[in-house]
Amino acid sequence: QTGTGKTAAFSLPSLHRLAADPRPRKSAACRMLVLSPTRELAAQIAENMRGYAKYLSLSVQCVFGGVPVGKNARALVPGCDVLVATPGRLLDLIDQRALTLRHVEIFVLDEADQMMDLGFIVPLKRIARLLPENRQSLFFSATMPKAIAELGKQFIHDPVRVEVAPQATTAERVEQFATFVNQAEKQALLTLRLRAGLADGSLERALVFTRTKHGADRVVRHLAAAGINAAAIHGNKSQAQRTSALRAFREGSTPVLVATDIAARGIDVSGVSHVFNFELPNVPEQYVHRIGRTARAGADGIAISFVAPDEKPYLRDIERLTGVKLLPMPLPEEFAKEAARLPAPRRKPARSDDQARSQPRRDRPQRNRRDKGSGEKQGERSNERSAERTGERSGEGQRKRRFRPRRKQGVGAHRDKVRRAV
Numbered sequence: 001q002t003g004t005g006k007t008a009a010f011s012l013p014s015l016h017r018l019a020a021d022p023r024p025r026k027s028a029a030c031r032m033l034v035l036s037p038t039r040e041l042a043a044q045i046a047e048n049m050r051g052y053a054k055y056l057s058l059s060v061q062c063v064f065g066g067v068p069v070g071k072n073a074r075a076l077v078p079g080c081d082v083l084v085a086t087p088g089r090l091l092d093l094i095d096q097r098a099l100t101l102r103h104v105e106i107f108v109l110d111e112a113d114q115m116m117d118l119g120f121i122v123p124l125k126r127i128a129r130l131l132p133e134n135r136q137s138l139f140f141s142a143t144m145p146k147a148i149a150e151l152g153k154q155f156i157h158d159p160v161r162v163e164v165a166p167q168a169t170t171a172e173r174v175e176q177f178a179t180f181v182n183q184a185e186k187q188a189l190l191t192l193r194l195r196a197g198l199a200d201g202s203l204e205r206a207l208v209f210t211r212t213k214h215g216a217d218r219v220v221r222h223l224a225a226a227g228i229n230a231a232a233i234h235g236n237k238s239q240a241q242r243t244s245a246l247r248a249f250r251e252g253s254t255p256v257l258v259a260t261d262i263a264a265r266g267i268d269v270s271g272v273s274h275v276f277n278f279e280l281p282n283v284p285e286q287y288v289h290r291i292g293r294t295a296r297a298g299a300d301g302i303a304i305s306f307v308a309p310d311e312k313p314y315l316r317d318i319e320r321l322t323g324v325k326l327l328p329m330p331l332p333e334e335f336a337k338e339a340a341r342l343p344a345p346r347r348k349p350a351r352s353d354d355q356a357r358s359q360p361r362r363d364r365p366q367r368n369r370r371d372k373g374s375g376e377k378q379g380e381r382s383n384e385r386s387a388e389r390t391g392e393r394s395g396e397g398q399r400k401r402r403f404r405p406r407r408k409q410g411v412g413a414h415r416d417k418v419r420r421a422v
Helices: 006-020 039-052 069-075 087-095 118-130 146-152 183-200 213-225 239-251 284-291 309-322 335-341 353-358 378-390
Strands: 032-035 060-063 082-085 106-110 136-140 174-180 205-209 230-233 256-259 272-277 301-307
Touching (some): 006 039, 006 082, 006 106, 032 039, 039 082, 039 239, 060 069, 069 087, 082 087, 087 118, 183 205, 183 213, 213 256, 230 239, 239 256, 284 301
Parallel strands (some): 032 082, 032 106, 205 256, 205 272, 230 256, 272 301
8 A cells, every 4th residue: 555654664774684683794795785776766865864864874875877877886896785776777786896795684675566567677687696595685665566476486485465455455544536538628627726726725736647748848838838837757857857747746836747657656745735646647556656645644635537538448447457446537627628729630731632743743742762862752752763774764853964975985985185295
């Protein structure tokens, strides 16, 4: 279940174990390794563990992509007790011989189901081979599909399974609603919901989830045009932009954060009152993690999903997984007026059939060009080559010869061609 304190569950006992058995730090090594799927979650785990170990003589380091690898390598030179990392940057440091995993005693995999998905399984297998066999392995997640659980057996031996709640249980104090609306009208609905919530004070902070990165940027542009302060966070943003957007969201200067599923895993921001699923996830487990950003640590929250006609199968999968029927929420009163204000999608004007027929075939644009700068179309060159092969010399549009045809050479053909120098 989300929001139940999984970070503290593995941090506090592990820190107690390390503090009870103090050992001198080894250069470029660590005693505890925590792997996270995203940079934001890695930074959050490291910050929490530094707070837990404030009065312990334990060193906590965090490494992830988006920052110079040399900076991470220099920080690891004296060694550390706890290392929180993302898989990619961890392997970069190992390849540069700036880190060794031979002294790891505790291995933690946070958001284990995503870490063992297709995108991370290959790096994870390589990391597991570098770890010592005599270690403690801890896997944590709010969701664990059976296929992923079977895959995880190669990393752990005879594990003890601990469940706070049944698998894929949504947060207890979150109210879940669904509004059925066309895809093109979702922006108007989101604008009205956010504007009304910010006006009456019922909305403190809101997370809006989209399925694509470009979709997140598009939603932010529309909200900015409507006078709503919002920021986007996704994989195409630089690390500085992602950190700045998340900091502004935590501080409250940006009340709306539009994100892809990069922010659905483990991000803990207090005061998130609403979660909007602008587009439903095609993986039902992601829904559990999305709405788990609200109603954390005993707080209340509201999750509203915008369901287009082609997303109804996704909704059925979500309700089957969670065992919860989403309550229908009607459209607001001023929805039609707001939807009419949305700009029409930009499309290239379609040509009529008469215009297409009147244009000669050789002048029509070709899709594939071998030489972009030559100005010649592939169809014209092929026609010229075929004409040269068949001996045709007439017709419009035929390219002129570059050289005059040579005369037949014979004995004495060179006479009177060269003059003797005087």
